[in-house]
Amino acid sequence: MKYVNQREHVVTLCLELSRRGYFAGTGGNIMLRLDSEHVAVTPSATDYHTMSAATVCVLRLGDLHQLDGEAAPSVESGLHASVLRARPEIGCSIHTHQPVASALALLGDEISVPSRWRPTLGPRIPVVGYAPSGSSWLSSKFGHTVHPDINAYLMYNHGILCCGRDSAAAMKALDDLEALARSLLDQRISQHAATATPAQGQALLRARSALNDRSTS
Numbered sequence: 001m002k003y004v005n006q007r008e009h010v011v012t013l014c015l016e017l018s019r020r021g022y023f024a025g026t027g028g029n030i031m032l033r034l035d036s037e038h039v040a041v042t043p044s045a046t047d048y049h050t051m052s053a054a055t056v057c058v059l060r061l062g063d064l065h066q067l068d069g070e071a072a073p074s075v076e077s078g079l080h081a082s083v084l085r086a087r088p089e090i091g092c093s094i095h096t097h098q099p100v101a102s103a104l105a106l107l108g109d110e111i112s113v114p115s116r117w118r119p120t121l122g123p124r125i126p127v128v129g130y131a132p133s134g135s136s137w138l139s140s141k142f143g144h145t146v147h148p149d150i151n152a153y154l155m156y157n158h159g160i161l162c163c164g165r166d167s168a169a170a171m172k173a174l175d176d177l178e179a180l181a182r183s184l185l186d187q188r189i190s191q192h193a194a195t196a197t198p199a200q201g202q203a204l205l206r207a208r209s210a211l212n213d214r215s216t217s
């Protein structure tokens with residue numbers, strides 16, 4: 001089997017993301033660059049706890065032709081490929097439905113990133129308009145939004161995508177995006193609480209405590 005270490009690394013990353021609550025069920029996928037022409041991607045709809053290196057797919061980046069892997073590649077392969085083709089320095093792309101940042105993706109507002117998170121995330125977090133999961137329409141929308149300085153993207157009504165020069169950098173971007181999302185939602189709750197009735201205030205306090213309980217880092 002070729003690229004054994006990198007394919008095992010994809011499995012390890014999936015288990016870690018699942019443990020942190022970023023990958024729930026089979027929702028979430030990863031693309032890892034193997035060399036200038038090849039990538040490894042998670043198999044489609046596979047339980048992370050039964051995934052093995054042999055089921056991780058090896059694809060040609062140029063046309064996504066499958067060269068190895070006992071399962072079909074993730075339906076989001078085209079989405080990840082649009083990032084890796086546009087940015088040769090990127091080694092890893094991760095798509096998740098992580099809880100707090102995905103809540104921000106429902107609001108659909110672009111985020112200006114405070115300076116403490118800019119080294120990992122970039123100056124802003126754009127919103128990619130909604131298109132069905134796995135569609136070429138979604139990858140094409142993504143391809144138009146990808147920017148060299150931006151490592152985190154909200155996917156409207158769906159989830160998020162983060163990327164980095166390697167898997168550690170992409171994982172750090174996921175963590176920083178989740179922390180930023182938690183801080184922004186917390187601010188919104190405080191603003192609403194200032195003008196709320198006592199009953200609404202109680203509900204907002206409960207929402208804030210649920211938000212802070214979701215801390216996974």
Ligand SMILES: [Zn+2]
Binds near residue numbers: 095159
């Ligand atoms: Zn998804």
